[in-house]
Amino acid sequence: MDDPTPAVDSPKRAVPDDAVDVALAQSGDTQAFERLYRAHVSRVFSLARRMMGPETAEEATQDVFVRAWEKLGSFRGEAAFGTWLHRLAVNLLLSQRARRGRDLARHDPTEDALERRASRGTRPELAMDLETAIGRLPDGARQIFVLHDIEGYKHEEIGDSLGIAVGTSKAQLHRARMLLRSHLEPQTEDRIGP
Amino acid sequence: MTNRHPWMARLSEYVDGELPADERLALERHLETCADCRATVTQLGRVRDLAGTLADREPPRDLWPGIEARIGGAARVLPFGRRWTLTMPQLAAAAALMIVVGAGGAALALRGTGTPVAGPVAVVAPSGDPTVIPATAGAASYDQAVTSLGRVLTEHRDRLDPATVRVLEQSLQTIDRAIARAQEALATDPNDAYLSAHLAETMRQKLNLMRRAAALVAAS
Incomplete structure (x- = not known):
């Protein structure tokens, strides 16, 4: 949830340069919007990859920027553009996930795979990096872990966005961390189940 | 357990x-x-x-071309009306709009072609490059764009040459007066298509002028 770091190479640039490009983009300047895209695409893409998975992250990222272009007229500069864009991205990705979730089978094989690996203890050669492990989390636990531990949202905000109770958000976060810890602690053979 | x-x-x-x-x-x-x-x-x-320490990653390929193709189709041109026979109030409003020629001097200055032209050069004709705004936006989007551009120009006016700033501000004042007069005339005759078209054109000129100035700020 951090705002883009303002350029500080010159006192004249104390105001984030985004402001100029945002104003130009609002007036229809696609080149200015491209500069905004290049400044923020890595953050949006990383969010999309973590929440949607690598298969659909590129398309979802494009959807976010197209939506941002369509909604630019409603951006009034009350928050940093990066903050506004990030909130828009989260909302869009959550709605896409909800739509996709309805299309998925109830049984997610990735969940079993991660559970099995966790339950038998982890050997060093099976340890995976955190990004990969996040990608293998069950959908519900993954999105809450991404929003809370990576993006810095509060449980109350997550609950509002997802329409779930705060306690549910906390429980899913704990579940995600418990699954992830075994993949980051290859020496942990005395793991305790949740 | x-x-x-x-x-x-x-x-x-x-x-x-x-x-x-x-x-x-x-x-x-x-x-x-x-x-x-x-x-x-x-x-x-x-x-x-x-x-909390995970780094963001760039996408494996450039996603901009796909985005550009989609938003290019989502842009629209501000509407411009046809020419109509003028009534006396309309003539008055049109005369006010002619003052906009002052913007021509500012436009030359903002191109960086040299000394700003002090006097009227030519009537500003509708330009070939249409002003586009997001398809889902309307007057509110125009107002927001003007507000944002105005804020940028105010905050960064020290990046522009003082003579350019002076010409820019004078031109914008002139355009604003022309817009106000056109709006007054339209209040009298709200269904007049000619006035509507000229008001739209004048508003577009204001936006283009501010965009050029903001582009100079961005490049400075």
Whole structure:
């Protein structure tokens, strides 16, 4: 949830340069919007990859920027553009996930795979990096872990966005961390189940 | 397992400092005698801390061409009307709009072609490059664009040559007066298509002028 770091190479640039490009983009300047895209695409893409998975992250990222272009007229500069864009991205990705979730089978094989690996203890050669492990989390636990531990949202905000109770958000976060810890602690053979 | 570790489901809340004081104290008493839970607390904290250090990654390919293709089709041109026979109030409004020629001097100055032209050069004709705004936006989007551009120009006016700023401000004042007069005339005759078209054109000229100035700021 951090705002883009303002350029500080010159006192004249104390105001984030985004402001100029945002104003130009609002007036229809696609080149200015491209500069905004290049400044923020890595953050949006990383969010999309973590929440949607690598298969659909590129398309979802494009959807976010197209939506941002369509909604630019409603951006009034009350928050940093990066903050506004990030909130828009989260909302869009959550709605896409909800739509996709309805299309998925109830049984997610990735969940079993991660559970099995966790339950038998982890050997060093099976340890995976955190990004990969996040990608293998069950959908519900993954999105809450991404929003809370990576993006810095509060449980109350997550609950509002997802329409779930705060306690549910906390429980899913704990579940995600418990699954992830075994993949980051290859020496942990005395793991305790949740 | 939970009998031996009654706090297991609450350890993340403990790591995040979200437990009420009485529960936190009870859990800490348990931790004093439970090595497993102490280890789990350490691991959960490590997962959380590591998550906060994950770096963002660029997409494996440039996604902009696909975005550009989609938003290019989503742009629209501000509407411009046809020419109509003028009534006296319309003539008055049109005369006011002619003052906009002052913007021509500012436009030359903003191109960086040399000394700003002090006087009228030519009537500003509708330009070939249409002013586009997002398809879903309307007058509110125009107002927001003008507001944002105005804020940028105010905050960064020291990046522009003083002579350019002077010409720019004078031209914008002139355009604003022309817009106000056209709006007054339209208030008298709200269905007049000619006035509507000229008002739209004048508003577009204002936007283009501000965009050029903002582009200069961006390049400075």
